[in-house]
Amino acid sequence: MLGTAGLPHILMRFYTVPNAREARRSVVWAIWLIGLFYLFTLVLGYGAAALLPPGMITSANQNNAAPLLAAHLGGEIGLGLVSAIAFATILAVVAGLTITASASFAHDVYANVIKRGTARPDQEVRVARLTAVVVGSSRSSAGSSPTAERRVPRALAFAVAASANLPTILYSLFWKRFNTTGALYSIYGGLGLSIILIVFSPAVSGKAVNPETGRSASMIQGIDFHWFPLDNPGIISIPASFLLGIVGTFVGSRRKIDDAKYAEMEVRSLTGVGSEKAVSH
Incomplete structure (x- = not known):
């Protein structure tokens, strides 16, 4: 849940709408749809286990539960429909993430960091x-590898998103004292800690070899350098990121808080009222 709120699938909703009111509406729709999708995965998983013949779903093909269930219930037509929907979904997700990554790098990194605000629009587009x-x-x-799904677990991406993005988003909306230093502490601290814990976790190295497949469930085979005992760092990195945001805010709290400006931004972010100022600007 926390990781979903910090994923680009949600964040990109803020940049594809004309004003704050539509951004709020778009985010609400995205959260509802994604939440329902995750609930449906539970139904599909347990449904496939109940309806398919025993032994058809194994640890080696558990990600294929939905196609196997579609083929069992609907034959080739059912399998074709599910495969087409999955293919379209993958294309939509990859397209959205590609747009987000390219726009963020061109505008934030290239234009503002490398060129220091002097880049021309045509250069940003290029x-x-x-x-x-x-x-x-x-x-x-990465997708062409048959082991790509095993090497890049979704749960780790969710942990990084929740650790690096979510605390800053929530603090920015609901804490008037939150400042740039707090945001930097939270983003870089949460990102760095989550990645370090992932690298030295059993998800990367050290898991036992599965006798069915002859391979370890870890990303790297035949080596063990893990010292963090959990597969997912979220239970450590997410609270740490929230704490780092608080520490950074107090470290950088020399500037005076503009209560009126914060109140205006809070109302605008939560309701969309006043967003016409930003649009006209």
Whole structure:
């Protein structure tokens, strides 16, 4: 739940709408749809286990529960429909993430960091296109591997998103004292801690070999350098990121708080009222 709120699937909703009111509406729709999707996965998983013949779903093909169930209930037509929907969904997700990555890199990194605000619009567009090619190529290379799903568990991506993004989003909306230093502490601290714990977790190395497949469930085979005992770092990294946001806020709290400006931004973010100022600007 916390990871979903910090994923690009949700964050990109803020950049594809004309004003704050529509952004709020878009985010609410996205959260509801994604939440329902996760509930449906429980139904599909248990339904497939109940309806399919014993032994058809194993640890090696458990990610294929939905196609196997579709083929069992609907034959080739059912399997074709589910496969087409899955393919379209993958394309939509990859396209959305590619757009988000290319736009963020071109505007935030290239224009504001590398060029320090002097980049021309055509240069940003060119960089965005090159970034889209690089991101798309890397995703295609990773997806072509038969073990890509095992090497990049979704849960770890959710943990990184919740640790790096969520505390800053919530603090920005609901804590008037929150400042830039707190955001930097929270983002970089949560990101760094979650990645370090993932690298030295059993998800990367150290798990026992599965006798059915002859391979370990860890990302790296035949080596063990893990010292963090949990597969997922979220229970440590997410609270730590919230705490780092508080520490950073007090460290950088020399600037005077503008209560009126905060009140205006709070109302605008929660209701959309006043967003016409930003649009007209």
